Amino acid sequence: MLSNIFSIARNTFREAVRDRVLYNLVVFVLLITASAVFLGELTAGQEARTIVDLGLSAMLLFGVFIAIFVGVGLVSKEIEKRTLYTVFSKPIGRSEFIIGKYLGLCLTILVNVIVMGVGVSLALLYVEGGSLAATIWGTIVLIFLELAILIAVAIVFSTFSSPALSALLTFLVFIIGNFSSSLRDFAENLGSEFAKVFFAAIYYLLPNLSHYGFITNAAHGDFPPASLILGGFLYAICYSSVLLAISILIFNRRNLK
Amino acid sequence: MLGQIRMKSNSLTTISAISIIILGFLCVFLLSNFLEEVHPPIPESYADEDLSLQGEKLKGYSFGAEGLLADWYWMRSLQYIGKKLVNTQQNLNLENLNPLNPRLLYPLLDNATTLDPRFMAAYSYGAMVLPAIDKKQAIALIEKGIKNNPDQWRLYQHLGYIYWKSKDYPKAAETYKEGVKIAGSPPFMKSMAAKMTNEGGERETAREIYQQMYNEAQDSKTKESAELRLFELESLDDRDAITASLQASKSATGRCPKTLKEIFPLLLKAKLPNGRQFRLDKKDNVIDPTDAPYLIDPEKCEAKLELTKTKIPQL
Numbered sequence: 138m139l140s141n142i143f144s145i146a147r148n149t150f151r152e153a154v155r156d157r158v159l160y161n162l163v164v165f166v167l168l169i170t171a172s173a174v175f176l177g178e179l180t181a182g183q184e185a186r187t188i189v190d191l192g193l194s195a196m197l198l199f200g201v202f203i204a205i206f207v208g209v210g211l212v213s214k215e216i217e218k219r220t221l222y223t224v225f226s227k228p229i230g231r232s233e234f235i236i237g238k239y240l241g242l243c244l245t246i247l248v249n250v251i252v253m254g255v256g257v258s259l260a261l262l263y264v265e266g267g268s269l270a271a272t273i274w275g276t277i278v279l280i281f282l283e284l285a286i287l288i289a290v291a292i293v294f295s296t297f298s299s300p301a302l303s304a305l306l307t308f309l310v311f312i313i314g315n316f317s318s319s320l321r322d323f324a325e326n327l328g329s330e331f332a333k334v335f336f337a338a339i340y341y342l343l344p345n346l347s348h349y350g351f352i353t354n355a356a357h358g359d360f361p362p363a364s365l366i367l368g369g370f371l372y373a374i375c376y377s378s379v380l381l382a383i384s385i386l387i388f389n390r391r392n393l394k
Numbered sequence: 395m396l397g398q399i400r401m402k403s404n405s406l407t408t409i410s411a412i413s414i415i416i417l418g419f420l421c422v423f424l425l426s427n428f429l430e431e432v433h434p435p436i437p438e439s440y441a442d443e444d445l446s447l448q449g450e451k452l453k454g455y456s457f458g459a460e461g462l463l464a465d466w467y468w469m470r471s472l473q474y475i476g477k478k479l480v481n482t483q484q485n486l487n488l489e490n491l492n493p494l495n496p497r498l499l500y501p502l503l504d505n506a507t508t509l510d511p512r513f514m515a516a517y518s519y520g521a522m523v524l525p526a527i528d529k530k531q532a533i534a535l536i537e538k539g540i541k542n543n544p545d546q547w548r549l550y551q552h553l554g555y556i557y558w559k560s561k562d563y564p565k566a567a568e569t570y571k572e573g574v575k576i577a578g579s580p581p582f583m584k585s586m587a588a589k590m591t592n593e594g595g596e597r598e599t600a601r602e603i604y605q606q607m608y609n610e611a612q613d614s615k616t617k618e619s620a621e622l623r624l625f626e627l628e629s630l631d632d633r634d635a636i637t638a639s640l641q642a643s644k645s646a647t648g649r650c651p652k653t654l655k656e657i658f659p660l661l662l663k664a665k666l667p668n669g670r671q672f673r674l675d676k677k678d679n680v681i682d683p684t685d686a687p688y689l690i691d692p693e694k695c696e697a698k699l700e701l702t703k704t705k706i707p708q709l
Contacts, residue, residue, distance in 0.1 A: 232407055318430070341423050348429040353436050364432040372425040379418030382411040389407060 141229050142237040149211070149241020150248075158207055158245060161199050162252050168195060169260045184264040189273055189356040192257035193280065197352070199253070200246055200284040201311055207245070208291025209303035211238045212388070232385040235292065239381055242288050250281045269358055276355040278366055282373040283349035287311055289380035290344065296387045314346035344376050449508030464510035471502035471516070472615060475523060491526040500524060500531040507535065511542035514549075515613040521552035522607070522619045525559040532556045547579035548610065554586065555603055566590045582606055598667070601627050622705070625683035629699070629706050632672065635664040636680065636688060636697035650695035654680050654688065682706055 153159070172191050212235075215221040224234060254277045261270040290310050294303035313320075317340050324336030348369055351361050452463060478494040487493075503524075506516045517539040524532035536553045543549060550573025557566035570587035573579050582602070589599050601624065608620035639660040644650050651657050661672055661680065672680050679687040686704035688697050699706055 230407075232411075341419070341426060345426050345429070348426070348433060354434065357437075359434070362432060362434065365429065365434075368425055368429045368432055372422065372429060375418045375421040375425060379415050379422065382414040382418065386408065386411045386415075389404065389411075 138230075138233060141233045142240065145224075145229070145234055145237025146240035146244060149238050150244045153207055153242065153245040156207075158203055159249060159252075161203065162249065162256075165195060165199060165253050166256050169256045172260065185261055185269050186356045188257065188260050188264060189269055190352060192253070192260065193273065193276060193352045193355060196250060196253045196257070196277070197280050197283070200250060200280065201287060201308075203246060203249060204242070204284050204287040205291055205304050205307045205311075208242055208288045209295045209300045209307060211242065211292060212295045213300050213303075231388050235296070235381060235384050235388055239288060239292055239377070242292075243285050246284050246288065247281060250277060250284070269355075272358050272360045273355050275361040275366060276351045279349040279351050279361060279369055282369050283346050285373050286314075286344050286346065286376050286380075289377040289384075293380050293384045293387070296384045296391065310343065311346065314344045315350070316347070317343055317345045318347045345372075348372060449505030452505070452509065460509040464506045464513055464516075467502050467506035467509065468513065468516050471499055471506065471519070474498055474502060489526055491523070496527055499527060500535065503535060504538075507538060507542075511539075514539075514543075514546065515616070517549060517552060518611065518613060518616045521556060522616050525556050529556060529560050545576060547573045547576040547583060549573075550576065550579075551583065551586075551606070551610070554590070555607070558590065558599075558603065563590045597627060597630065601667075626706050628670075629682045629704075631667050631670075632680070632682060632688065633697040633699075635666055635672075636661065637695075639664055640690065640695050640697065644695050650692055651690065652692075654690065654697075 169188070169192055172188055212221075215224070221234075225231075254274060257273060258270040261267070261273070287307065287310075291303060291307045294306045298306065320336055320343075321340040324333050324340065348365075351359070351365075354361070449467070475494075475496055478496055482494055500520075503516050503520045507513050507520075510516075517536060520535040521532060524535060533553065533556055536549055536556060539546070539549045540553065550569055554566045554569040554573065557563075557569055567587050567590035570583055570590060573583045574587060586599075586603070586606075589602070604620045604623040604627065608617055608624060611617035611620055636654065636657075639657045640651060642660060643657045654661065655678065664672075666672070673683070673685075675681050675685065675687065681687050682699060682704055684705040686700045686706075689700050690696070691698045
């Protein structure tokens with residue numbers, strides 16, 4: 138079972154590379170290089186901080202776009218190209234297929250995030266932000282975990298919806314996920330007990346991506362506490378497992394003929 | 395046989411998936427609360443970091459979106475002060491906002507007006523709030539506005555107001571006179587120029603200035619600030635009249651009244667500016683313009699604000 142999953146993951150990664158997904162890295166490197174050169178003039182001695190803000194935000198945004206646009210096509214593209222039938226003619230289960238696809242895209246995002254992280258670190262070294270070049274890596278881990286959840290969200294939608302609608306829904310989940318703390322605060326201030334329960338349920342059902350927001354702190358040289366990284370890691374595993382289980386349930390019932 | 399095995403495997407997958415969903419959500423529930431607790435908040439001091447981008451330099455790199463960037467700085471300046479006001483534990487003094495340490499307001503407004511030199515709302519807001527932080531910065535901002543918009547009489551009104559706040563009445567009169575020269579300037583600019591020289595320090599002049607600001611304000615924040623100032627002046631008139639009545643009662647009876655209801659007949663006779671009368675709530679308490687009842691300071695035998703309820707700042 139594991140070898141099947143890893144084969145699919147490997148192929149998903151290869152396919153992403155063949156699809157020139159990693160070309161976004163070129164754009165990113167150009168952006169960071171330009172920032173490192175021009176920000177000196179623009180920021181009155183605050184280049185390092187601005188590079189962290191810009192670099193990590195761009196990393197998150199590029200990652201979100203890859204997670205959405207590649208993630209929503211993972212299943213539908215296979216059906217459209219009819220390659221799915223070739224895969225299922227071999228002793229591979231649908232659950233293995235979904236998990237393999239998820240891990241493959243996670244690997245793609247991981248490579249992407251690592252290369253971007255190296256780019257930001259190098260830019261920071263160039264502008265003499267030496268200590269920041271090291272401390273940003275804690276935040277990069279959190280960004281990756283956030284993206285891993287988002288990939289799972291994209292896969293859930295891709296199992297039953299069209300790519301365009303899936304992309305839209307995933308993007309909405311990303312937006313709501315970053316505001317879910319506000320949703321809970323809003324619920325706490327409501328008078329009605331029903332509304333409180335309703336919004337609290339939404340808060341726990343939707344992914345709380347604000348747990349992973351640490352970019353502003355990172356620009357000040359803060360490293361996320363170990364409890365946050367560990368908790369965030371467990372949260373990402375639990376939430377992604379739930380989403381993948383839902384995807385498998387839906388995909389198992391889907392008529393592919 | 396093969397069909398049976400496949401069905402069994404499918405139902406096993408379904409049961410496993412449902413178990414993972416239930417167990418997963420349980421963990422998510424617990425972890426979510428844990429992460430809320432361990433996630434460090436953004437320290438308060440981070441908000442007061444010096445601005446990393448300078449408007450003048452940013453202008454060349456904004457790809458034609460200077461207006462949008464100006465809007466962004468404008469919104470940030472409103473939020474910056476708004477947050478500080480909301481978070482402050484102390485009683486607000488509109489004359490001196492320095493205890494809030496709002497040192498980024500000027501750079502934010504400066505960036506906004508550099509990116510959009512015709513951003514009148516930013517100048518108005520700066521004229522209203524900056525004098526309570528740094529009068530020199532307030533003057534610099536409005537002088538920059540006049541340089542960029544010499545045809546705007548409102549900027550002369552703002553500058554005149556700042557000089558008036560600084561009690562530099564001759565300079566205020568001079569500025570209002572300059573404003574009168576601009577086509578379209580309203581008649582009150584002329585009357586202000588005359589009043590500044592002789593009656594600059596009087597409450598009635600202040601009332602007229604804030605009333606004009608309230609009427610002319612183009613953004614809600616400036617309007618709100620002007621309204622609060624008008625309430626403050628109204629409340630000062632009220633308190634003066636109540637204190638006079640309290641003192642009269644004390645002279646007559648030898649003791650300070652315990653409640654304002656005791657001096658009701660005296661309050662009814664008291665004269666307030668513009669023929670106004672005291673405001674009363676449903677329980678016949680004398681209330682200030684923000685609907686909070688006035689109290690009596692028994693030691694001084696004076697009227698005072700109910701600080702826990704009023705929105706009027708104590709001077």
